[in-house]
Amino acid sequence: MTELEKLLGRPNLVAGAERLLYGYDATPAAPVSPPDAAAFPQTAEQVAGILELANRYGFSVIPRGAGTGLTGGARPVEGGLVLSTERMNRVLEIDERNLQAVVQPGVVTAALQAMVEKKGLFYPPDPASRESCTIGGNLAENSGGPRALKYGVTRNFVLAAQVDLPRGQLVRLGARTVKSVAGYDLLSLLVGSEGTLGIFTEATLRLLPLPPARSTLLAVFEDLEAAARSVGAILHAGLLPCAIEFMDASAIRCVEQYEPCGLPESAQAILIVEFDGGQAQVAQDARAAGGVLDAQGAVSVEIAEDAQRAAALWKARRAAGPALARIAPLKVNEDIVVPVAQLAKA
Amino acid sequence: MTELEKLLGRPNLVAGAERLLYGYDATPAAPVSPPDAAAFPQTAEQVAGILELANRYGFSVIPRGAGTGLTGGARPVEGGLVLSTERMNRVLEIDERNLQAVVQPGVVTAALQAMVEKKGLFYPPDPASRESCTIGGNLAENSGGPRALKYGVTRNFVLAAQVDLPRGQLVRLGARTVKSVAGYDLLSLLVGSEGTLGIFTEATLRLLPLPPARSTLLAVFEDLEAAARSVGAILHAGLLPCAIEFMDASAIRCVEQYEPCGLPESAQAILIVEFDGGQAQVAQDARAAGGVLDAQGAVSVEIAEDAQRAAALWKARRAAGPALARIAPLKVNEDIVVPVAQLAKA
Numbered sequence: 001m002t003e004l005e006k007l008l009g010r011p012n013l014v015a016g017a018e019r020l021l022y023g024y025d026a027t028p029a030a031p032v033s034p035p036d037a038a039a040f041p042q043t044a045e046q047v048a049g050i051l052e053l054a055n056r057y058g059f060s061v062i063p064r065g066a067g068t069g070l071t072g073g074a075r076p077v078e079g080g081l082v083l084s085t086e087r088m089n090r091v092l093e094i095d096e097r098n099l100q101a102v103v104q105p106g107v108v109t110a111a112l113q114a115m116v117e118k119k120g121l122f123y124p125p126d127p128a129s130r131e132s133c134t135i136g137g138n139l140a141e142n143s144g145g146p147r148a149l150k151y152g153v154t155r156n157f158v159l160a161a162q163v164d165l166p167r168g169q170l171v172r173l174g175a176r177t178v179k180s181v182a183g184y185d186l187l188s189l190l191v192g193s194e195g196t197l198g199i200f201t202e203a204t205l206r207l208l209p210l211p212p213a214r215s216t217l218l219a220v221f222e223d224l225e226a227a228a229r230s231v232g233a234i235l236h237a238g239l240l241p242c243a244i245e246f247m248d249a250s251a252i253r254c255v256e257q258y259e260p261c262g263l264p265e266s267a268q269a270i271l272i273v274e275f276d277g278g279q280a281q282v283a284q285d286a287r288a289a290g291g292v293l294d295a296q297g298a299v300s301v302e303i304a305e306d307a308q309r310a311a312a313l314w315k316a317r318r319a320a321g322p323a324l325a326r327i328a329p330l331k332v333n334e335d336i337v338v339p340v341a342q343l344a345k346a
Numbered sequence: 347m348t349e350l351e352k353l354l355g356r357p358n359l360v361a362g363a364e365r366l367l368y369g370y371d372a373t374p375a376a377p378v379s380p381p382d383a384a385a386f387p388q389t390a391e392q393v394a395g396i397l398e399l400a401n402r403y404g405f406s407v408i409p410r411g412a413g414t415g416l417t418g419g420a421r422p423v424e425g426g427l428v429l430s431t432e433r434m435n436r437v438l439e440i441d442e443r444n445l446q447a448v449v450q451p452g453v454v455t456a457a458l459q460a461m462v463e464k465k466g467l468f469y470p471p472d473p474a475s476r477e478s479c480t481i482g483g484n485l486a487e488n489s490g491g492p493r494a495l496k497y498g499v500t501r502n503f504v505l506a507a508q509v510d511l512p513r514g515q516l517v518r519l520g521a522r523t524v525k526s527v528a529g530y531d532l533l534s535l536l537v538g539s540e541g542t543l544g545i546f547t548e549a550t551l552r553l554l555p556l557p558p559a560r561s562t563l564l565a566v567f568e569d570l571e572a573a574a575r576s577v578g579a580i581l582h583a584g585l586l587p588c589a590i591e592f593m594d595a596s597a598i599r600c601v602e603q604y605e606p607c608g609l610p611e612s613a614q615a616i617l618i619v620e621f622d623g624g625q626a627q628v629a630q631d632a633r634a635a636g637g638v639l640d641a642q643g644a645v646s647v648e649i650a651e652d653a654q655r656a657a658a659l660w661k662a663r664r665a666a667g668p669a670l671a672r673i674a675p676l677k678v679n680e681d682i683v684v685p686v687a688q689l690a691k692a
Contacts, residue, residue: 097578120584142531155531156502185488185501186542188534197530209584231445238466238555281627 001172006041007049012040012087022082025067025074026129033075034205038082042160045172050083051199052168063195065105065137068129072140073194083199085136091115092202099207100159100176105200106138108230110163112205122210124151124242128318139200142192146243146317150276151208155191162202165191171294176204211276212240215286216310217297219271224248228295234273237292239285245272245317261316267299272313350385350427353395358386358433368428371413371420372475376516378419381408384428390508390516390547395431397545398514402446411451411483414475419540421488423643429545431482437461445553446505446522450547458551468556470497470588474664488538492620494588497554501537508548509536522550556629557622560588561632562656565617565644566610570594572643573615580619583638585631591618591663607662615646618659626668 004013013023015037036059041047054061060080060328067074074083084343089106096119103112113123126145127133139161144153151157160174173187190197219250221227231244247255247270252263263270271293275285290301304310350359360368361383371379384407387393400407406426413420422428434451439692441577442465449458455476459469472491473479485507490499497503505518519533536543568572577590593616598609609616617639621631632649637645650656 096582099581152498152502155534156498183538185534186540188531189499192529192531209581209586212584234443235445235555238558240555278627278630280630281624282627284624324549 001037003053004037004050008039008046009040009055009301012042012046014038016038019082022064022067022084023076025064025069025072027072027075028220030075033077034079035082036079038084040084040087042087044164047083047199047201048168048170049166050081051164051166054081055167062330063136063140063199065134065140065279066108066132066202068127068133069137069140069141074137085134085201088136088201089134094119094207096121096174101207103135103203103205105134105139105203107135109135109138114205117210118228120210121207123157123205124206125154125157134205135205136200139203140190140193140195146245146274149244150240150242155188156201157206158187158191159206160204161187161190163198164201165198170201171198174204174216203319211242211278211282211283213279214274214276214310215282216275216304216313217271217289217293218288218302218304218313219273219293220267220300221269221271221297222267222299223297224269225227227271229295230271230296230298232295233292234289237288239275239289239292241273241274241285241289243272243274245274247317255316259315261312263316264300271298272317274310282334285319318332347383349399349523350396351384352383354387354392358383358388360386364672365428368410368413368430368614369422371410371415371418373416373418373421376421376508379423380425381422381428382425383429385567385593385680386430386433388433388462390510393429393510393545393547394514396427397510397512400427401513409482409486409545410473411480411486412454412478414473414479414488415483417487420483431480431535431545431547433484435480440465440467440553442467444522445555447551447553449481449551451485451549453481455479455481455484462553463556465552469503469551469553471500471503472589476614481549481551483548484547485537486539486541495590496586496588496622501534504533504537505552506550507533507545507546510547511544516547516561517544520550539670557588557624559625559628560620560622560656562621562650562659563617563619563635563639564648564659565619565648566613566646567617567643567691568613568645568691569613569643573617576617576639576642576644577657579636579642585621585635585638587619587635588622589618589620589630592616593618593663601662605661607658608644617644618632618663620656621637654662 003045011236014029017037020034022038023032028127041050062076062080062082064074064084085105087106088104090104091107091112093102094116094152101116116123124147125138127138128141138154142155159176162171162172183242193333248266252267253265256263273289275282284301293301304313351361366380366383368384369378383416385396387396408422408426408428410420410430423476431451431628433452434450436450437453439448440462445463449616470493471489472493473484473489484500488499488501508518510516598613599611602609602611619635621628636647650659
């Protein structure tokens with residue numbers, strides 16, 4: 001502890017009762033399992049120093065972003081030191097000409113999105129917890145979110161990173177270009193390794209131009225199968241929404257009881273379908289998707305032309321997790337992924 | 347050799363003078379270095395069998411697609427066995443509902459593209475050699491092509507694969523869903539490993555809906571810097587072309603002398619810019635890009651409205667490699683990748 005204090009400074013180390021706060025994450029129904037201490041390094045060199053001490057003295061290190069993970073990735077098992085990146089939270093650079101941002105791992109995902117959007121740029125990955133989760137955690141878990149359908153997951157937006165390897169070595173992986181095909185892709189191996197292969201201490205993320213317009217549809221179904229079938233039908237019609245979200249009757253009722261969002265409570269299923277792109281294009285896509293949904297048996301299709309209504313629909317979708325957690329605290333999230341054509345069976 | 351013959355059948359093994367054909371690839375200016383033999387397995391099990399024999403008898407195995415690589419990836423160094431995937435060339439499945447294709451490694455890239463396009467689908471990676479290169483080689487080299495700017499490289503389109511590891515074990519990596527975030531991403535590690543970590547014997551590729559329209563611009567510059575600057579300006583204007591190609595004066599003249607394509611021979615540089623998407627969108631994007639190019643100082647901007655003119659422009663770009671090879675047979679391809687903002691310096 002003395003050596004850790006010397007390395008980090010006393011305010012960046014917690015060993016008292018507060019450490020209990022780092023004994024759990026968003027994974028429901030898991031008992032609190034406090035670490036022996038929690039550390040808040042502010043530089044990659046401090047992270048390396050912590051890992052060196054861990055190797056020397058044989059204690060375990062549990063890297064942690066914002067603790068919003070649902071699969072136990074940031075929880076201690078038997079004591080050890082939680083290494084939180086929350087104080088490494090600066091956006092170091094937004095390179096508008098090369099469509100890139102260089103960030104520290106503790107930057108909150110939604111904060112980065114807001115910053116780049118002000119400059120007409122776009123960071124697509126949008127995990128449900130984006131208002132509180134951090135880029136470092138997104139990298140460690142390879143987070144997705146509804147836009148993965150069109151844009152891919154976090155891995156597709158990392159160009160380069162600085163990583164602290166378990167023995168304390170600092171390495172830089174990747175390159176600041178979209179195409180980087182020389183050598184083994186160790187960066188992709190690190191992304192999604194849940195902190196077991198290294199700790200991200202800096203990342204260069206790929207940005208896109210911000211799509212100027214978006215259009216959101218709400219389709220209501222009295223038949224679950226028809227709703228599921230519609231997803232494939234939309235793609236098959238040559239349409240590529242930036243997101244398609246599916247909610248069944250129990251999810252709808254659960255959300256409405258938790259926080260009324262105006263969803264149709266009697267529906268068997270709803271689909272939220274969103275397009276982004278140029279103004280003319282999203283309007284055309286929304287009309288075409290409306291036609292497909294009608295043909296598949298939707299009882300109603302609403303095109304949310306204004307941003308307010310669209311935001312309400314997405315709020316409903318984001319509320320599904322917490323709403324469900326309230327009525328079913330023992331729920332274990334599986335975060336299943338199924339091929340589009342098998343959606344009805346899932 | 348007897349054991350190899352027993353494994354593969356005599357017609358699938360070449361040890362006579364024909365083996366010289368496998369002593370080089372498209373890498374210019376490298377001496378022919380023939381293997382001791384070339385093998386043409388037709389199943390993953392035969393590939394595994396070859397690798398087992400290689401381990402037992404200690405000979406080297408050089409995996410080879412179509413040999414179109416420019417970096418020596420398919421060349422023997424000191425004898426050994428070239429393992430060519432050219433007879434594993436079947437498209438096993440095109441799954442229209444899930445937007446996927448399952449292919450053997452020897453399928454020619456352009457052949458797959460043509461097959462899926464007939465069904466209204468789209469396989470974006472387009473290495474310059476796509477008329478002859480194979481998917482297996484694309485995977486081994488993580489091939490790009492001009493569409494990488496918008497769509498990414500081969501790695502972004504592989505969902506799953508069957509791989510024969512060096513000791514002869516057959517493994518399946520990845521999953522048939524767009525999002526697959528459980529476990530280490532060993533598939534990404536294999537892609538681009540140039541055959542050193544394993545041999546792809548089957549791949550499940552991600553497809554997109556075929557964009558219904560495309561629009562191609564040719565901008566002519568008398569100033570190299572202005573042309574380079576325009577690339578960043580287009581992206582900065584919120585436009586995302588599916589391809590931007592840059593050719594300087596010597597590349598233009600070189601192509602026109604090799605095969606006249608109607609390029610302006612007196613220009614200092616040209617840019618070819620292409621958009622794909624909905625009809626209304628590509629027209630709007632092309633107009634907007636035209637405005638940007640004018641503002642950056644292009645002396646002329648032509649929008650190739652018909653497919654024939656666009657094809658001529660792309661033919662010119664694809665001819666640049668062979669044209670240059672003819673006048674400079676000692677050229678070593680570096681396949682450099684630079685951040686967009688540093689283009690003029692490269």
